[in-house]
Amino acid sequence: MSKEISSQYNPRETEEKIYRLWMESGFFAPEAHQLRTDNPKSYETFCVSIPPPNIKGSLHMGHALNATIQDILIRKKRMEGYKTLWVPGTDHAGIATQNVVEKNLKKQGISRHDCGREKFLEKILEWKEKYGAIILDQFKKIGVSMDWSRTRFTMDEKYQEAVVFAFLHYHKNGLLYRAEKVINWCTRCQTSLSDLEIEYREEKTKLYYIKYPCVQNKEGEKKKQEWVIVATTRPETMLGDSAIAVHPSDARYKNLIGTPVILPIQNREIPIIADKEIDENFGTGAVKVTPAHDLLDARIGEKNNLPIHKVIGPLGKMTEGAGSAYAGLKVAECRQVILEELARQNLVEKIEEYTHNVAVCYRCEGGIEPLPSLQWFLKMEKLAEKAIEAVEKGEIRFYPKSWEKVYFDWLKNVHDWNISRQIWWGHRIPVFYCDKKLGIQNAQNEERGISDFVVADKKPTACPFCGKCEMVQETDVLDTWFSSALWPFAILGWPKKTKDLEAYYPNHVLSTARDIINLWVARMIYSGLEFTGQKPFTDVIIHATVLTKDGKRMSKSLGTGIDPMDLIEKYGADATRFGIIWQNMGTQDIRWAEEHVFAGKKFANKLWNMARFVMIKTENVAEIPVDITAIAFDDTARAFYQKLTALIPEVSKKIDDYEFGHALHVLYGFIWYEFADTYIEYAKEHDTKENLILLRYALIECITVLHPFMPFITEEIYSTLHTDGALLMIKRWPSK
RNA sequence: GGACGGUUAGCUCAUUUGGUAGAGCGUCUCGUUUACACCGAGAAGGCGGCAGGUUCGAAUCCUGCACCGUCCACCA
Numbered sequence: 001m002s003k004e005i006s007s008q009y010n011p012r013e014t015e016e017k018i019y020r021l022w023m024e025s026g027f028f029a030p031e032a033h034q035l036r037t038d039n040p041k042s043y044e045t046f047c048v049s050i051p052p053p054n055i056k057g058s059l060h061m062g063h064a065l066n067a068t069i070q071d072i073l074i075r076k077k078r079m080e081g082y083k084t085l086w087v088p089g090t091d092h093a094g095i096a097t098q099n100v101v102e103k104n105l106k107k108q109g110i111s112r113h114d115c116g117r118e119k120f121l122e123k124i125l126e127w128k129e130k131y132g133a134i135i136l137d138q139f140k141k142i143g144v145s146m147d148w149s150r151t152r153f154t155m156d157e158k159y160q161e162a163v164v165f166a167f168l169h170y171h172k173n174g175l176l177y178r179a180e181k182v183i184n185w186c187t188r189c190q191t192s193l194s195d196l197e198i199e200y201r202e203e204k205t206k207l208y209y210i211k212y213p214c215v216q217n218k219e220g221e222k223k224k225q226e227w228v229i230v231a232t233t234r235p236e237t238m239l240g241d242s243a244i245a246v247h248p249s250d251a252r253y254k255n256l257i258g259t260p261v262i263l264p265i266q267n268r269e270i271p272i273i274a275d276k277e278i279d280e281n282f283g284t285g286a287v288k289v290t291p292a293h294d295l296l297d298a299r300i301g302e303k304n305n306l307p308i309h310k311v312i313g314p315l316g317k318m319t320e321g322a323g324s325a326y327a328g329l330k331v332a333e334c335r336q337v338i339l340e341e342l343a344r345q346n347l348v349e350k351i352e353e354y355t356h357n358v359a360v361c362y363r364c365e366g367g368i369e370p371l372p373s374l375q376w377f378l379k380m381e382k383l384a385e386k387a388i389e390a391v392e393k394g395e396i397r398f399y400p401k402s403w404e405k406v407y408f409d410w411l412k413n414v415h416d417w418n419i420s421r422q423i424w425w426g427h428r429i430p431v432f433y434c435d436k437k438l439g440i441q442n443a444q445n446e447e448r449g450i451s452d453f454v455v456a457d458k459k460p461t462a463c464p465f466c467g468k469c470e471m472v473q474e475t476d477v478l479d480t481w482f483s484s485a486l487w488p489f490a491i492l493g494w495p496k497k498t499k500d501l502e503a504y505y506p507n508h509v510l511s512t513a514r515d516i517i518n519l520w521v522a523r524m525i526y527s528g529l530e531f532t533g534q535k536p537f538t539d540v541i542i543h544a545t546v547l548t549k550d551g552k553r554m555s556k557s558l559g560t561g562i563d564p565m566d567l568i569e570k571y572g573a574d575a576t577r578f579g580i581i582w583q584n585m586g587t588q589d590i591r592w593a594e595e596h597v598f599a600g601k602k603f604a605n606k607l608w609n610m611a612r613f614v615m616i617k618t619e620n621v622a623e624i625p626v627d628i629t630a631i632a633f634d635d636t637a638r639a640f641y642q643k644l645t646a647l648i649p650e651v652s653k654k655i656d657d658y659e660f661g662h663a664l665h666v667l668y669g670f671i672w673y674e675f676a677d678t679y680i681e682y683a684k685e686h687d688t689k690e691n692l693i694l695l696r697y698a699l700i701e702c703i704t705v706l707h708p709f710m711p712f713i714t715e716e717i718y719s720t721l722h723t724d725g726a727l728l729m730i731k732r733w734p735s736k
Numbered sequence: 737g738g739a740c741g742g743u744u745a746g747c748u749c750a751u752u753u754g755g756u757a758g759a760g761c762g763u764c765u766c767g768u769u770u771a772c773a774c775c776g777a778g779a780a781g782g783c784g785g786c787a788g789g790u791u792c793g794a795a796u797c798c799u800g801c802a803c804c805g806u807c808c809a810c811c812a
Contacts, residue, residue, distance in 0.1 A: 007772060182810095200809090207812090232812060245812095282811045289812090296810035356811085370810085402740070406807070409739075413809090514807075549748080551805060582760075585749065587741070589805075593748040595761045602774040613771030665750075665759075677776075684770060 005720075009608035011572025011601075015712045019140060022715075027730050029147045030083040030504075046082040047504035048074055049488050049537075050146065051512045051520070052154060054093035055132045056100045061546040061554060061592065062513055064142055064564035065584065068577045069511050069543055069660060071144045075708035076655050078145070079733035085504050086145060087491045089152035090132045094480035095189055095197075095363045098425040101127050117424050124425050128153070138565055143573045143711050145729065150500075152491045154483045155427070162490040163427045163483045164457045166531060170378060171455040178453075180374045182291070182298035183418050184359065187316035188366025191422040192375050194479060195415060196519045198368055200357035207354035208235050208339065209284065211347045212244060212261040215269060228253070228261055228272065229349050231283025233356060234293075235342065236334040238263065239322040240311035241270055243289040245300055248274035250285050264347050265338065266323065275300050295370050312369055331369070376420040376429060376476070384411040387526035396525060396535050399658050400587045403517060403542045410518040419479045426477030431455050435469035485523035488536035495531070506534050511541040541658055546580075546590045554592070567597055574710035575600035578664065581709060585661040603668060604713050607706075610676050611699060611717045617687065618696045628697055631690050640679040643670070644698055648734050651705050664709055671702050704731055 026032040030045065048070050053063055070086060078084040101124045102112050112120045132153065139146065152159060170176045183192045211227040228244055241263050246253040253272065260269040277296065278287055291301025292310045301308060311322035318326040318334045326334050342348050359368035388411050390396050391404055398404045420429060434452040452465045453474075463469045483490075488507045492500040506528070512521060521540055528536030546562075548554055554561045567576040578600025583590045625631065633641060647670050654663035675698060683691040700721065703714040707728050718728035 008774085009772095230812080234812080237812095277810085279811050287812050294810070294812075296812075299810075357809090405740075409808070517807095545806075547805080551742090553806085583748070588749075589741080591748065593761080596748070598774080599760055602772095605774045606772060609772030609775085611771085616771070662750085669759080676772085680771080681769095681776090687770090 005612060007609055007612065009572075009605045009713060011574060011604065011712065014716045015141075015143070015573050018712045018715045018719075019143065021719075021727070022145065022729060023148070025727055025729075027078070027727065028086075028145050029149055030085045033078070033081075033083045033730075044082050045085065045504055046074070046077040047085045047087075047507045048509050048511070049087045049491055049507050050089065051510075051516070052089040052091035052152075052484070052487065053135055054096055055090050055128050055135065056093055056096045057131065057556070059135060059138045059564060060556070061562050061564055061580070062543075063139075064567075064576065065546055065580050065590070066511055066513070066543055067139055067142050067144050068580055069541065069584070069658075070509070071142070071577075071711070072581070072655060072660055072708040073509055073511075074145055075711060075729065076652075076733060078729065079704070079707070079731060080735075081732070083503075084145075085147055085150070085500075087150050087152060088136060088139065088144075088146040088148060089487075089491060090128075090135060090154070091484055092128070092153065092155040092425065092480065094421060094426040094477065095191065095423055096480075097124060097127070098423050099189065099364055101425075112424070120424055128155075141565060141568050141573060143577065145711075150491070154480075154487070158493070159483065159486075159490055160427060161457075162486055162494055163478065164430045165495045166482075166486055166527070167430055167478070168455060168457060169531065175379045175383070176376060176455075177379070178374065178376050180372050181377070181418075182293070182295055182370050182372050183375055185314060185369045185371050185373060186361040186364065186366050187314065187369055188364050189361055189423065190314060192373055192418055192420065193361060193368070194418050194481075196481075197362045197479075198359045199362045199365075201360050201365075202355060203358040204353065204355050205233055205358075207231050207233055207283065207352045209349035209351070210235060210238065210264070210288075210342060211349055212264060212270075212288075213347075214256070215260045215262060225256065227347075228256065228286050229284045230286045230288045232288055233354060234335070235338045236318070236322075236326075236331055237290040237293050237311065238288055238338070239266055239318070239326060239334075240290045240292050240309035241266075241288045242291050242301055242306035242309060243270050243304065244272045245275045245278050245287045245289050246272060246285055247278045247280045248276060250278075250280045252285060264345060265341055273300075273304050273306075275303070292372050293370050298370070298372075308372060310372060312371055314369075314371070314373075316367060316369055331367075375418050376431075378417040378419050380414045380416050383526040383530060384414050386529045387411055387522055390525060390529060390535050396538060396540060398540045398542060400542065402587070403514060403540075406514070406517050407522055411522055417479070419482050420474075420476040421479055422476055424477065426480060427483055429474040429476050429478060430457055431474040432459055432471040433474065434463050434465035435472050481519055481523055484520055485527040486531070488524055488528060489532050505532065505536075507537040509539045509541060510537040511543055513545065514542045517542065539658075544584055544588060544590045546592055549591050549593060551589075551591050562592060562594075567594070571597045571601040572604065572712070574604050574713045578603060578710060581660050581664050582668075583661065586659070600710075603672070604710065606672060606676065607703070607710075607713060607717070610671075610680065611703075611720070613680065614695045614699045615720065617683075618692045621689065621692045621696060624693055624697050624700075628693075631693060633690055633694065634686065634688070636679070636682050636686070637691055637694050640674065640682075640698070641694060643674055644701060648701065648705055652733070652735075655708070660709075667702075667706055667709070671706070675702060701734055704728065704734060707731075 074084050074086045184198050186193055209229050209231050211229050213227045214225050230244060244261060256272050257274045260271050263270050289297045289300050291298050291306050291308045293312055309321055311318055312331060313319040316331050318329045320327045361368060388408060391407060432454045454460055454464060459471055459473060463471050489501060489505055492498060492505050494501055524536045528534060546554060548560045552560060564576060575597050579597030582596045651663045651667055683695055703717050707714040715728045
């Protein structure tokens, strides 16, 4: 570095140049590490797989935080000599992507049904090509050291094979079944959803108290009661009622248990039954039971052998089962009509204001209707047991540990997983039906053969049932999380026994957001154990959530999101990484404050000028001796040197403990105050040969340890110190 | 309804096991000193959410409450 170099650090030019340098070096791939001779740990591997982002849009602050965390880890490990592998990739994100592309087409006045399945899938692939590439490019801008030669996509050819293999395995082992059960149905997406794909919104609504007339008791019997009053928020579902349920020990109703009441409007007799799951204190203590359209009612119905009356269809409209007067009405419309009718019959006791949570789809926020539907399910009991055990035994550890509770709570109460989705974009279920018993096209159809199917990786040439038909593949696709669950090993070539799988599996660290602990992490854990017999990774880092300055969730639709690319544009990638990590302290969520990125920019500039100064002063200084301790330092220099030697293990430990923010704070304080303000100032007045050597030595040590946090500027400074083309990214990490 | 996390300087956050509270940004004063004004030297600014308790001593431990946030849940 010489005097004509600007006193202003220019991140834009540098970052592009440096990233190209890294790419050309080949050191993002672990293979290159073997070429090193100073590598005592070259036989050890360290593997991280990125949570593959959706291809539906662009990266947000959470991605930037997570990418930086993983990059810090992988860069440090690489410098320590490990064969490091960080696999990049993207997720096809079934419903989310389909919805985005569908919306996009809608602008042109085209529906997905206009396109047809194949054409529509082509459109999605086009979208994937475009946005998948943009996302990966954004990662590069952040400075991640991923091995781009191993980039994967959850729908690429090999991945599809892995998914089919997994499905076949589950089937062979009796963990899969197909059944008609009450599931969550999104009336907008027109598909079933798993329990985890439902969100709840608070809604102000009303609680209606409705009278169900008792059937006149026989002569001679004592007590006559005119009616039983039930409280409900959804009067329209009464058309499908099969019973009224009360708590068995509820004194108010004890005498009535077993007697019938008249279901108004339908004029059907339904029994009063007893069930312990009923809360005596809610409403009147008597509940209408609609087995077809409520999950609790479905269970009560099953226990008590109640008939199922379907009255709501997949479009959120009343069906013929509701009666011809109501068929075709939307649920909300039907509610009004029903209420009017009940009022006319004088059967509405009272109406109360009521606030409760309403289920909505996590992808489109559309309304959820519980309804019976023929779906594929994965039995969860045994898989969950394995997953619980692995964490209980400490084979897999969560950081911070408190998140293990979230994991256990879910797994210990998990229901069977509905894995089939009635959308087009996804892994088509490898099941083939006998054409004679078709009717599987629409899971809502009445007539269908449940047993006449084959599970196979390819369509059978001859139908084993009728011997002559062309078999028809299931039209449903798999829940997108079914394929994500295989990520840590599928990206390494599983189910084939590849060298990568052998070398890099189990992965070491998985870093991700808390909201997918169960949706994704838990499923990877039991999938890994089930398919590979090994845990998929050792440490799970649950990073902070990046919130707005007011502590609210960042949301693109609300306009409260921050685009990390804007920050990089404005301050540079190193400064952006600095700002994010600066705020990443322990478990505390991050209330986003941009000033820390500005602080990062200032810090980069400071470092730049420190380096400039050291270069100018030490231009004529001989090489740093191998044994720096042999130099006769004066007292100030010795004190500084000792602080420097203490700093390095401290930073190392903090990174190893996943305390990234603390590590950066320590580094920042040392470099600015101990090095620049104190020692450099001292060395200006005492520019002995020893002090000049120490200046240079300290600079190199500092940028080495700072490199994982701020890789671009440190690499740039290093490259001006070493004209032989040596790269800081593979320089030995200083150890005690 | 349950669980978890938060409440410390104007703002964003630190304060490893209890002993008179720190940083960055912002503000104010001074400074063109052999890198850097995206700088240097210095300063102001906090009865640490509220109320009790334990202790010689608590931001730090205990209890209760309030507010904020997140997650989970089949109270109709």
